[in-house]
C-alpha cells in the first residue's frame with residue numbers, strides 16, 4: 001500500500017512578491033531608496049508599485065565593487 005507523501009505538498013501561503021523580493025544591496029543609495037519606496041507602496045497596498053520597485057532593485061547593477069568601500 002503506497003500513501004502519497006502529504007508533507008511534501010504542504011503549501012505555504014506567501015504572496016508572490018515575498019518569494020521574488022530582491023534584497024537591496026547594503027550601502028547602495030539607489031537600492032535603499034527603492035526599498036523604502038517599496039515599503040511605502042506595500043503599506044499603501046499598491047502591489048504593482050511594489051513589484052516595480054522589486055524589478056528596479058533586481059536590475060540595479062552592482063558589478064563594480066570598487067565603488068563601494
Ligand SMILES: [Zn+2]
Pocket residue numbers: 025028029030031032060061062
Ligand atoms: Zn543598487
